[in-house]
Amino acid sequence: MRRPRRNRASAAIRDLAQETTLSTDDFIFPLFLLEGNNKKSEVESMPGIFRLSEDLMLREIEECLKLGIKGFDVFPVVEEQYKDKLATNSYDPNFFYLKSLTKIKQEFPEALIITDVAMDPYSSDGHDGIVEDGKILNDETLDILGQMALAQAETGVDMIGPSDMMDFRVGYLRNLLDEQGYTNTGIMSYTAKYASAFYGPFRDALDSAPKFGDKKTYQMNPANSKEALLEAELDFNEGADVLMVKPALAYLDIIQALKTSFNIPIAAYNVSGEYAMIKAAEQKGWLDGDRAMMESLLSMKRSGADMILTYFAKEASQHLHQL
Ligand code: PBG
Numbered sequence: 001m002r003r004p005r006r007n008r009a010s011a012a013i014r015d016l017a018q019e020t021t022l023s024t025d026d027f028i029f030p031l032f033l034l035e036g037n038n039k040k041s042e043v044e045s046m047p048g049i050f051r052l053s054e055d056l057m058l059r060e061i062e063e064c065l066k067l068g069i070k071g072f073d074v075f076p077v078v079e080e081q082y083k084d085k086l087a088t089n090s091y092d093p094n095f096f097y098l099k100s101l102t103k104i105k106q107e108f109p110e111a112l113i114i115t116d117v118a119m120d121p122y123s124s125d126g127h128d129g130i131v132e133d134g135k136i137l138n139d140e141t142l143d144i145l146g147q148m149a150l151a152q153a154e155t156g157v158d159m160i161g162p163s164d165m166m167d168f169r170v171g172y173l174r175n176l177l178d179e180q181g182y183t184n185t186g187i188m189s190y191t192a193k194y195a196s197a198f199y200g201p202f203r204d205a206l207d208s209a210p211k212f213g214d215k216k217t218y219q220m221n222p223a224n225s226k227e228a229l230l231e232a233e234l235d236f237n238e239g240a241d242v243l244m245v246k247p248a249l250a251y252l253d254i255i256q257a258l259k260t261s262f263n264i265p266i267a268a269y270n271v272s273g274e275y276a277m278i279k280a281a282e283q284k285g286w287l288d289g290d291r292a293m294m295e296s297l298l299s300m301k302r303s304g305a306d307m308i309l310t311y312f313a314k315e316a317s318q319h320l321h322q323l
Pocket of ligand 1: 116118120128163164198199200201202203270271272273
């Protein structure tokens with residue numbers, strides 16, 4: 001008789017028969033950068049996650065590297081006074097964010113540093129593109145994104161992440177980077193990014209919620225999966241190095257579909273709201289946060305993610321090292 005339980009009978013056989021494993025090599029840690037010195041503020045809706053000024057972020061990256069985390073996605077917290085309709089500070093080389101990126105790469109050349117290319121953290125409209133008469137413009141926004149990408153590449157970051165879910169981003173940025181000599185700057189494309197409720201805490205962290213409307217004319221409809229394949233085909237053909245699916249937990253089928261169809265690495269973004277849900281339930285004593293964290297990360301890996309952007313990166317790494 002075939003009895004599948006035999007392969008579950010002891011910890012030893014369970015470990016031997018295990019199909020998927022998590023490792024600190026899988027994680028990319030998103031970080032929120034504050035202007036100034038010695039500043040640290042917790043994101044209220046993300047317990048355990050802090051916005052950090054450059055000096056403290058350098059120490060945080062150092063600690064994470066020691067734990068085996070190799071990738072970091074750095075986002076700027078931009079004060080309202082620095083925001084405008086055309087996100088001009090996003091490509092000003094004197095803006096604190098770009099200066100800090102240079103410093104981070106200088107101090108930790110071995111770390112893989114990723115940045116977002118989208119207008120929203122710098123936009124007084126809180127949208128990812130130029131707004132005109134309540135519409136979000138596609139082609140007109142390209143020039144700003146190009147300047148932003150070049151300014152970021154100039155700091156030495158390893159990969160840029162076009163994250164606005166509008167059309168022709170990857171091809172335009174790839175050409176521009178190549179023309180300007182940044183042939184080694186990679187592109188992690190936010191390929192299948194859904195118009196999701198799970199970004200709420202991130203928008204709290206950066207104070208970047210849209211000032212009107214929503215993002216449904218550019219981010220994808222959660223009901224669609226074939227459209228994700230179309231987006232992936234375009235990004236692949238335009239030269240993306242990594243295709244990302246975002247959020248992760250409610251979109252494991254999309255991760256799997258992209259993994260099956262494309263021969264480049266697939267990233268899953270385990271977003272802020274997914275982190276917040278587990279933390280909130282843990283704080284209420286409603287579930288075991290540690291186990292829920294590891295189980296959900298494992299599910300992303302199992303579904304096909306080669307790398308996972310996650311606010312749990314540090315905690316999960318500590319867990320893996322049994323610290
Ligand atoms: C910006 C951006 C967002 C996230 C990553 N890059 C927010 C958004 O699109 O509104 C969300 C990340 C998270 O929720 O953890 N374009």
